[in-house]
Amino acid sequence: MAYAYLFKYIIIGDTGVGKSCLLLQFTDKRFQPVHDLTIGVEFGARMITIDGKQIKLQIWDTAGQEAFRSITRSYYRGAAGALLVYDITRRDTFNHLTTWLEDARQHSNSNMVIMLIGNKSDLESRREVKKEEGEAFAREHGLVFMETSAKTAANVEEAFINTAKEIYEKIQEGVFDINNEANGIKIGPQHSAAGGAAAGGAGAGGAAGGGCC
């Protein structure tokens, strides 16, 4: 339960590129071929370990549809990391990256780590965007790049964890102001959480004792 840091992520990108599936694969380790359209924003969470430290990831999966764009903008500011996702089998989703990036840069804090993700790498036969193109775009805009498959789980863990590593490094370098929660980073309540757990255990123990009588 106790964690050293808590990072807030958002997942953005065109509709249908597999944002919700990436999240589901990461939090539940399963793939759901048919997924309802995300309405507004959905929430997911998981614990990871970096450098021996427990880090809690809180992930907000946004709706890709244009109609929800203004709603999802509200989530940029408070996020420490963003996964910008496109679909390698749909060129248009790649073409829209610039718009997404502008939007994100405009509304987020300048330190937000953005990871570019080309999803659906299992559909090699229908590929429309070359891996090199993704790499070039990432290089040009200073993003980390990765191709993933939410279906086969290839690189999904890595995508989320590498983003976390990047944020973690920035914290070590002192780039992030970790005391400002608007950056999407929280220091874990380690001491208080441990105390709480102990109290909870004691309460349960007492209750069990009461049951015996």
Added chain:
Amino acid sequence: MDFFKSGLKTVLGAPEAGQQPSAGETVERLVNRVENSTLLEDRRDACRALKAMSRKYRVEVGAQGMGTLRQVLELDRADNETINYALDTLNNIMSPAQFEEEEENPNIPMNIGEQFTEMFIKDHNNIQLVLDLLDEYDFRVRLSAVQLLTSLLTNRSKDIQEIILVKPMGVSKMMDLLGDTREVIRNETLLLLIKLTKGNANIQKIVAFENAFDRLFEIVSSEGYSDGGIIVEDCLLLMLNLLKNNSSNIHFFKEGNYIQKMLPMFQTPDDAEDLGWSPQKVSNVHCMLQIVRTLVSPSNAVQIISSCQKIMKYAGLLDSLCNILMASGVPADILTETINTVGEVVRGEVNNQDFLGNVMAPSNPPRPAIVVLLMSMVNEKQPFSLRCAVLYCFQCYLYRNEMSQASLVQTLLPSSSDVSSLTSGQLLCGGLFSSDVLSNWFSAVALMHALTENAAQKEQLLRVLLATNIGSSPVSLLHQCTLLLQQSTKVQAKVALLMLLSQWMSYCPSAVSAFLKVPGGVGYLVNQTCSNEHDDNEYLLQGLSAFLLAICIHFNDDSVENYSKDSLKQLLLKRIGMETFSGKLSEVTKHESYNKAAKHPQLRVKAPGEILIDYEFCKLFKSLEGVLVESLTVKRENGVESLPESRASPSSGALEQYKSLIRQQDARLQELTQQLDGLLRQNTQLQSALNDSLASNSHLKDENTLLKAQVSAATPLNHQAPAPPSQDDAKAKEYEAKVQHLANEVAKLTNELSLAQEAKKTATEELEKLKKDQEDLLVLLVDQDAKLNEYKMRLISLGQTVDEPPSEEDLT
């Protein structure tokens, strides 16, 4: 006031003597001044004057000044004072409340604030202007802007929510104000956020994303948790808004370990009992309980409920709640709500239910908390809402928990345990037969929940015997309930008993037959169903009686002589008629009480008189209504046997069918094999007969050839013979006779041969036919074999073990 008047004078100039300008004219001049004056001071003074007039003359100020005022917000941002006046003026004209000053003026429409709001928000940029002013650090400006937004939201919440949602950083800006060190602003922002988040899931999610829960818990803890003031209540109300019907936020709340953070709210210091609860504390705790209930509300998704329940037990929240339950000096309405909350925290979660079952009340002697609660339920002096809460809590305790259901029934069964201690079962029985009709109802429904979806307990409860009078022999509980049903004059008691009996007897043929044996039971039901009284509650009673009667027919195992399935059906058709019967049955679902109860597991009635139908009963009724009507209308197909199976497990009926089919096929297979054996034997016999005849045939042929050779050898001799006729005449004659004899013999043999050949032919034909038959049989056999295998597979897939039948290969 004088200063004020002089101020007005300086702004407006001296009024012309003897002529007081009307309010409209004054406003017009002020608005002109705000709009046209080049001096900031002039504009500021005019704004101040407008603000002063806006409370009494809001129609005039609003109608003429709104455009100008919004212009001020845009152009005079540099001057906080002017902005502040403009904001306050706008807030006054759009205020949802009525001012004292305008009470005497009948010309002001009631919804004037709303009308001006509508005008103001026509241009979405106006909202943006106000939102931008939230960034202004000046105390007055910020406060006025927050108050103006609150007024706007009060008047037109849906519209403003949608506008703010699409304004970048709109919600974020308001969230930032929660961190304002000036408490007044923070508190006003709380009110604003409560209005903003009401009923809009998207805004709720953004507010939660902006660390709302952290901020709110910080405020709550700094204010002293439940002992804090109204600010704590505001924080909790906002949390409640964020969580209500918002599964994403509930998930976030759970994942963010906020459930654990609620714990201090429920920890009441032990020594504070005598101090009593302040009204504010009552409100605070009430809100906290609402938050807990929102997390585990039965209307949430099952996974969410269950994981929240687990955390609540693990974190010790359930423990704290139970402590409140057992503490003294807790106000009645808090106690009631705590009981409801404990119920929902344990509902359907076995570990939590066990925990509740083991809580002991600090009474002397110590009793289980459940028993103490039930004592209040059957005590007519307790408040009605408390008694309802106990019933709900008890239902939650029994919900989907066979162990707790069994242990309740166990307390009613004759056993060696200490008789003197009071048990839940005894309390319920007492309640069932008490003179207080509500106790009857509560007890019957509570007992009914012990039987829900639990066949074993239905059987067990049949064993319960009651000692009615000293000296007379004990009667069964079911018997007593049936008698009570006939004797009772109170609608609520009758409804409760009918519900209990329906739950008990459904899917339980032995309970049905026990009921049928009670004298007068069936007659009562038939009479009730036929009864023709016109009253909503009478209709309900008739419908419930019809329902129970149909259960008696449907789940009848024909074990009671006079009331077999068929005779009861005849009785129903003759005495009541199918039409009337289905009409009465449908009355149940038409009743208001049924529709209310079906909506939510918790009883939601205001007055004791309204209490009639229970949620679980609605579920039972819904699931059985169609089945019962169908079983009465459709001609019986499978007989009685199919009934118990149809509910025990839907597959067992089909299984039985397959079993009998396989048995039939086994028999047929054996029969066919025997036939085949017989035919094979016949075939070999014929074959040997044929061989014999063939052999004799060839033997005859040989003989024939020999004879022919002999004949041919004899003929030349005959031809040479004529030369010496006289001498040879006798010889010739002799030979002729011999030849004649031989020819005869040949003819005879030929005849014989053809006969044999014919026999052979028919034999071959017969053989051919048999061979063909055999082939057909083999094909049939293979076919059967395949079918057998298929059924075996199906059986296996249905979970039956199949013994290897004697293998077919051996048979063939």
